[in-house]
Amino acid sequence: MSSGGSTDTPREGEPSVRAAVLRFALAGLVAVALVGLLAFFLMRRIGTTQATDNASEITRVIGDGVVEPHLTDALLAGRPAAIERFDRIIREDVLGDRIVRVKLWSEDGEIIYSDEPRLEGQKFELGDDELRTLRDGSADAELSDVSEPENRFETQFGQLLEAYSRIEGPNGEPLLFETYTRYSDVTASGRELWIAFLPALILSLLLLELIQLPLASSLAKRVRSAHRERLRLLERAVDASDRERRRIAGDLHDGAVQDLTGVALSLEVGARRVAERDSGSAEALRDGAERTRASVRSLRNLLVEIYPPSLQRAGLAAALEDMLAPLEARGIETGLEIEEGLALGIEREALCFRVAQEAVRNALKHSGAAHVTVALGRAGDGAELTVTDDGRGFDPASAGAEEGHIGTELLRDLAAEADGEISIDSVPGRGTRIALSLPPE
Numbered sequence: 384m385s386s387g388g389s390t391d392t393p394r395e396g397e398p399s400v401r402a403a404v405l406r407f408a409l410a411g412l413v414a415v416a417l418v419g420l421l422a423f424f425l426m427r428r429i430g431t432t433q434a435t436d437n438a439s440e441i442t443r444v445i446g447d448g449v450v451e452p453h454l455t456d457a458l459l460a461g462r463p464a465a466i467e468r469f470d471r472i473i474r475e476d477v478l479g480d481r482i483v484r485v486k487l488w489s490e491d492g493e494i495i496y497s498d499e500p501r502l503e504g505q506k507f508e509l510g511d512d513e514l515r516t517l518r519d520g521s522a523d524a525e526l527s528d529v530s531e532p533e534n535r536f537e538t539q540f541g542q543l544l545e546a547y548s549r550i551e552g553p554n555g556e557p558l559l560f561e562t563y564t565r566y567s568d569v570t571a572s573g574r575e576l577w578i579a580f581l582p583a584l585i586l587s588l589l590l591l592e593l594i595q596l597p598l599a600s601s602l603a604k605r606v607r608s609a610h611r612e613r614l615r616l617l618e619r620a621v622d623a624s625d626r627e628r629r630r631i632a633g634d635l636h637d638g639a640v641q642d643l644t645g646v647a648l649s650l651e652v653g654a655r656r657v658a659e660r661d662s663g664s665a666e667a668l669r670d671g672a673e674r675t676r677a678s679v680r681s682l683r684n685l686l687v688e689i690y691p692p693s694l695q696r697a698g699l700a701a702a703l704e705d706m707l708a709p710l711e712a713r714g715i716e717t718g719l720e721i722e723e724g725l726a727l728g729i730e731r732e733a734l735c736f737r738v739a740q741e742a743v744r745n746a747l748k749h750s751g752a753a754h755v756t757v758a759l760g761r762a763g764d765g766a767e768l769t770v771t772d773d774g775r776g777f778d779p780a781s782a783g784a785e786e787g788h789i790g791t792e793l794l795r796d797l798a799a800e801a802d803g804e805i806s807i808d809s810v811p812g813r814g815t816r817i818a819l820s821l822p823p824e
Contacts, residue, residue, distance in 0.1 A: 403603035404596060411592040419585050426580055435544060438564050439522040442546035446560035449476050450487070451550040459495060459552055461504065466496060473498060477562070483540050484563035486533075490517060490556065499536045507533040509559070513547060517557050522548040527563060542566040617796055646675050699732040703757055706740055710747060710755060722760035728824060734801055735759060735768045735819065742770035742817040750774020750815060764823040773814045 453472055457465035473485050478498060487496040493506045512523050524546035529538050537543055540563070547561040650672035657664050700721050707717040727735065739757050746752050752774030759768045798805045802822050809815035 403606070404600050407599040407603075408592070408596060411595065415585070415588040415592060418588055419581070422584050423581060426584075435524050438544055438546045438562075439524040439548070442524070442560065442562045443522040443548040445477055445562065446548045446550045450560050454550070454552050454558070456553055459489075459556075461495070466503070469496060470498065480565075481568050482562045482564050483543070484537055486561040486563075488513070488559035488561065490558070494533070495558070501536065502533065505533070507531075513559055513561075516547055516549050517559055520549040522546065526566065537563060540565060614796075614800055617800075643675050643678055648672075650675060699727065699735060699759070702736055703739060703759075706736070706743060707755070707757065710743065713747075715747070715752060716754040718754070718756035718758075720756070720758040720760070725759065725761060725766060727766060727821075731766070731801065731821060731824070734797055734803070734821075737797065738768055738805065738817070738819045739770055742815075746770070746772040746774055746815065749777070752814070762820060766821045768819040768821075769816060770818075771814065771816045776809045776811045776813050776815050778809070778811060 449472070453469055455465055458469050473496075477485055485496075485498050486494055486502065488509070489495055491506065492509045493504065494502045497503055509517075512525065515521065516523055524544055527534055527537060527543040527545040529535070529543075542565075543563045544566045545561060545563050547559055550558050550560045552558050650668045653668050657668065700719070703719055703721075707719060710717050743755060743757070746755050750772050752772035755770070755772045757768070757770050759766065761767075795805050798819055798821075804820045806818045806820070807815070808818070
């Protein structure tokens with residue numbers, strides 16, 4: 384497994400800087416859109432509230448600066464000439480496209496003046512807000528309720544905002560001055576406010592997004608570099624493991640195995656020589672020779688498990704047969720199925736052997752299986768290796784390194800480096816199936 388390649392071009396299976404930055408940018412744009420939408424509603428509400436407060440303030444200013452100076456005793460007494468003069472002032476200086484109705488109330492709820500003459504002289508019960516304004520002089524505004532009797536002539540204007548403030552008559556008596564403003568004008572004023580601020584907000588968010596993109600790119604490159612370094616360390620560890628396995632296998636084969644083989648032969652020869660003189664000693668020598676040969680067979684099986692020479696010399700099929708041989712010696716039925724004509728590269732054969740070896744080792748140590756099957760064949764345009772046992776099974780979600788499955792996690796990384804994938808299908812009490820899926824070469 385070579386670790387070469389350009390530092391800027393991502394290899395297959397490793398994080399892509401461009402994809403990571405693109406995901407970050409898209410997430411940032413979604414965040415900008417959400418913040419902009421929230422700001423839109425918030426600023427629209429603020430703008431409408433501000434416009435409502437402005438309507439209250441305008442009513443107070445008109446009341447103090449236009450209406451109150453023109454109040455006379457004759458107007459309050461309802462004399463037509465005084466009302467006509469006051470009506471002319473209101474229509475010239477107050478009413479317009481924005482303010483469409485005006486009312487002047489006495490403290491007891493009588494409408495002293497209105498640009499709608501049919502309301503003059505009528506009495507209606509004042510609400511709590513109106514009474515509070517008369518009492519403490521605070522200006523206020525609210526949406527008009529056209530279902531109220533005093534508002535029955537305003538339905539033609541649609542939704543209105545009524546604002547009122549306290550003014551004083553010629554003799555200091557408290558009066559309530561009320562204006563009705565088109566609510567569409569109020570919302571339009573609020574809209575102008577948030578429209579003025581929203582572009583600046585969106586631009587600021589986009590600039591923040593652009594500033595963060597280089598940081599995201601740098602972070603993605605660091606993550607990819609760490610990923611490559613991890614793969615390099617893993618490859619070195621695997622290569623070192625292979626070299627150490629070969630060394631140990633060579634030492635065992637050239638040392639202990641040869642020595643024990645010689646001991647077995649010597650014991651057998653010795654048994655033949657003393658057979659005529661002492662049958663008991665001869666039998667003991669033959670028993671020692673047989674035990675020594677059994678130890679040699681065990682060591683040779685161990686050599687195959689540590690480093691299968693047949694993998695390079697005779698191919699994957701022979702190596703898998705050698706790997707399954709120790710299971711048969713322990714009374715476990717085995718099966719090996721390899722699809723005819725299937726050809727894999729050297730690295731993929733080594734990966735298949737490692738996966739099969741780890742799966743068989745786990746089955747032998749943990750499952751208590753009576754039957755183990757290894758199968759290798761085509762899967763679509765790729766290949767698939769499966770190792771199935773009928774053992775006790777386990778929960779893949781809870782299996783960890785402390786349970787002996789750390790090798791499986793290492794093999795997952797190796798499979799990912801070859802663009803492959805390892806899946807584990809196991810249920811407690813129903814056996815285990817480990818599959819290695821490889822894409823086309």
